[in-house]
Amino acid sequence: MLIGLQNLTFEFGSRLIVEDATWHINPGERIGLIGYNGTGKSTLLKVLVGEYLPAKGSVEKGRDTTIGYLHQDLLSFDTNDSILEVAMGAFEKVKQLEKEIELLGMELEETSDEKLLHDYSDKLHELEMLGGYTIHHRTEEVLQGLGFANEDLTRPYKEFSGGWRMRVLLAKMILQQPDVLLMDEPTNHLDLPSIEWLEKYLRHYQGSVVIVSHDKFFLNRMVNKIVELYQQQLHIYIGDYEYYEREKEVRVELQQKAYENQQDYIRQQEKFVERFKAKASKAAAAQSVMKRLDKIERIENAEIERPNIKINFQVDKQPGRIICELKHISKSFGNIEILRNTSIEIDRGDKIALIGANGKGKSTLLRIVAGTEKYEGLRNWGHNVEESFYAQHQLEALNVNNTILDEMKECGSKKTELELRSLMGCFLFSGDDTDKRIKVLSGGEKARVALAKVIVSKSNFLLLDEPTNHLDMHSVELLADALNKYEGSFLLVSHDRFFISKTANKIWEIVDHEIKEFKGTYLEWVEWKERMAKHQSSKKKEQDNLAKAQEQVNKAQELVAAPVTKNNPNAPINIEREHKKELQKLQRQFQKVEEDIARFNLQKTQIESDLSNPDSYKEANKFSQLEKSYSAVQEQLKTANAQYEQLFEKIMELENNL
Ligand SMILES: Nc1ncnc2c1ncn2[C@@H]1O[C@H](COP(=O)(O)OP(=O)(O)OP(=O)(O)O)[C@@H](O)[C@H]1O
Ligand SMILES: [Mg+2]
Numbered sequence: 001m002l003i004g005l006q007n008l009t010f011e012f013g014s015r016l017i018v019e020d021a022t023w024h025i026n027p028g029e030r031i032g033l034i035g036y037n038g039t040g041k042s043t044l045l046k047v048l049v050g051e052y053l054p055a056k057g058s059v060e061k062g063r064d065t066t067i068g069y070l071h072q073d074l075l076s077f078d079t080n081d082s083i084l085e086v087a088m089g090a091f092e093k094v095k096q097l098e099k100e101i102e103l104l105g106m107e108l109e110e111t112s113d114e115k116l117l118h119d120y121s122d123k124l125h126e127l128e129m130l131g132g133y134t135i136h137h138r139t140e141e142v143l144q145g146l147g148f149a150n151e152d153l154t155r156p157y158k159e160f161s162g163g164w165r166m167r168v169l170l171a172k173m174i175l176q177q178p179d180v181l182l183m184d185e186p187t188n189h190l191d192l193p194s195i196e197w198l199e200k201y202l203r204h205y206q207g208s209v210v211i212v213s214h215d216k217f218f219l220n221r222m223v224n225k226i227v228e229l230y231q232q233q234l235h236i237y238i239g240d241y242e243y244y245e246r247e248k249e250v251r252v253e254l255q256q257k258a259y260e261n262q263q264d265y266i267r268q269q270e271k272f273v274e275r276f277k278a279k280a281s282k283a284a285a286a287q288s289v290m291k292r293l294d295k296i297e298r299i300e301n302a303e304i305e306r307p308n309i310k311i312n313f314q315v316d317k318q319p320g321r322i323i324c325e326l327k328h329i330s331k332s333f334g335n336i337e338i339l340r341n342t343s344i345e346i347d348r349g350d351k352i353a354l355i356g357a358n359g360k361g362k363s364t365l366l367r368i369v370a371g372t373e374k375y376e377g378l379r380n381w382g383h384n385v386e387e388s389f390y391a392q393h394q395l396e397a398l399n400v401n402n403t404i405l406d407e408m409k410e411c412g413s414k415k416t417e418l419e420l421r422s423l424m425g426c427f428l429f430s431g432d433d434t435d436k437r438i439k440v441l442s443g444g445e446k447a448r449v450a451l452a453k454v455i456v457s458k459s460n461f462l463l464l465d466e467p468t469n470h471l472d473m474h475s476v477e478l479l480a481d482a483l484n485k486y487e488g489s490f491l492l493v494s495h496d497r498f499f500i501s502k503t504a505n506k507i508w509e510i511v512d513h514e515i516k517e518f519k520g521t522y523l524e525w526v527e528w529k530e531r532m533a534k535h536q537s538s539k540k541k542e543q544d545n546l547a548k549a550q551e552q553v554n555k556a557q558e559l560v561a562a563p564v565t566k567n568n569p570n571a572p573i574n575i576e577r578e579h580k581k582e583l584q585k586l587q588r589q590f591q592k593v594e595e596d597i598a599r600f601n602l603q604k605t606q607i608e609s610d611l612s613n614p615d616s617y618k619e620a621n622k623f624s625q626l627e628k629s630y631s632a633v634q635e636q637l638k639t640a641n642a643q644y645e646q647l648f649e650k651i652m653e654l655e656n657n658l
Helices: 041-048 085-108 114-129 135-143 151-155 162-176 192-204 216-221 240-277 282-293 360-369 404-409 418-424 430-435 443-456 472-484 495-501 520-539 543-562 573-611 622-655
Strands: 003-012 016-026 030-034 056-061 067-070 178-184 208-212 226-229 235-236 322-333 334-346 351-355 376-381 386-392 461-465 489-493 508-513 515-518
Touching: 003 041, 016 041, 016 056, 016 114, 016 235, 016 543, 030 041, 030 216, 030 240, 041 178, 041 208, 067 162, 085 114, 085 151, 085 162, 135 151, 135 162, 162 192, 192 216, 208 216, 216 240, 216 495, 226 240, 235 240, 240 282, 334 360, 334 418, 334 489, 334 508, 334 515, 351 472, 351 495, 360 386, 360 461, 360 489, 386 443, 386 495, 404 443, 418 430, 443 472, 472 495, 495 520, 515 520, 573 622
Parallel strands: 030 208, 030 226, 067 178, 178 208, 351 489, 351 508, 386 461, 461 489
Antiparallel strands: 003 016, 003 056, 226 235, 322 334, 322 376, 508 515
């Protein structure tokens, strides 16, 4: 074992984070640490690295285990040092040694003590052994590998955007080559190419890795073990994320079944007790049943507890047809050109996703629209537009010393304290929670405060820069739903493919310093891109007449098929018709089974009430008859329920294919 927790309990005051947890991290393991926002994942990492001390139990660590830790709010780290210096922080030991050598050298200039001289040469030797003379070179290499240009290396760290800062800290960790990497939401600040880079790097990484992440795709590719923090317990799943999803469902179902069976049993026994406790002849039996019932270890109801935030964006005033006009906009940072003489318009009803790599200027463009960044050209607001800006550094812009309630009061809405408290309730901050200081909030909790601030403004135009960062998967879905219902317009930046595809009706991309607009959803955009790519490559083969003819036929077919089979251009029409027929058939069956189930349930309750009627026990015959029909109806119910499920699944499948 490299490091681990042994029967560990951790709490913040009265709030229990994890109870009696045991978890060993072994060499070569790739672990995804998951859980809803605020359950304590970041806290657990801090306990592992010794930043927090447990209330009970212990953290056990191999004597020589080295740990690299990438924490969640990396933007709070700021320095004027160059990125080369920051990354070279990896060589603390070497640096320390260099300092000592320098001091010794100075002393030696004054005295010529034999022992000092020995020390001096020992230390020089140690420095060589540690590779001290090559650290500069090695750091440069890694940074360049991560995409930094040579002239960037001496620029101050604070000048870089989130994604690039992340890479500097990553470089530092890579150079340290620790046995265990602990990474808290590493993909939050990275664009797709960098995420892919990180995936490749981690795949070849020899040590163990623990990744906290809300990114399904990433987890699926990176980990072979999932540790879920849920209801103050660690649940371990040996497999990737997909395995976890399946297995969790099975576990929950099993527990739910066990729970229901036990409840049935308890109810039966209770009925028995109820029926017989007053009868002298049976009272003793009833007594012992009662005792047995008391002793049963009760199985918990397995229904999954989910944090359901209630997001409801509202609009105060309706704006005019045009929200914002950008005309001949140019923008550069020094000699880095971002936009060149580009024009575009945002109309009422537009739900725009701005996509593309880090550093292309997505956040800059958002700031230009919001008016917090200088630019050349014209920007005209439409009539009655009220905008609200959720900036990328929004979480860092929260005043960490404020309580949640103060923070909400300061954003200038006319809401009373009571109204604000009830709003915060929708974001899962109930009662005393609103007196918590921002400082102690988890990443996801801070994101919820920032979102609440956007909501309180009731604007009709939202600018959202990576709003899904830090949010757990369930909350991302709820946010997407809320944006779908929103009556206003928005422009958002996101790297989350799922989220974009659920929210946007237009895609913007910055290509060659211009804003390119695609009118359609993300999936349509992807298809279009693919078609364009195909088109390009087929152009090259133009000499091949045969192929060309075939292509034309294909195209013609596509055109014919397109309007009908919008979602699946390759499916011929008659298959679809078949599907529809089949679907209708299944739906009829489904309805019938539903009616059967209702009928059986009715029969069952009828028999149950007969059974509980003491008269039934008078005639032996009647009683056994009842018992028989009871088990018969239960059997029927079981079969019907199974059919019901099967039909349901088939229908879902067909509907998805249509
Ligand atoms: N110093 C502290 N004092 C009191 N409560 C704290 C402190 N630090 C964190 N908390 C609370 O403990 C809980 C767990 O926080 P933590 O940051 O570990 O969550 P998390 O699982 O990493 O969540 P996220 O997915 O949002 O990053 C949160 O409710 C947070 O508000
Ligand atoms: Mg966290």
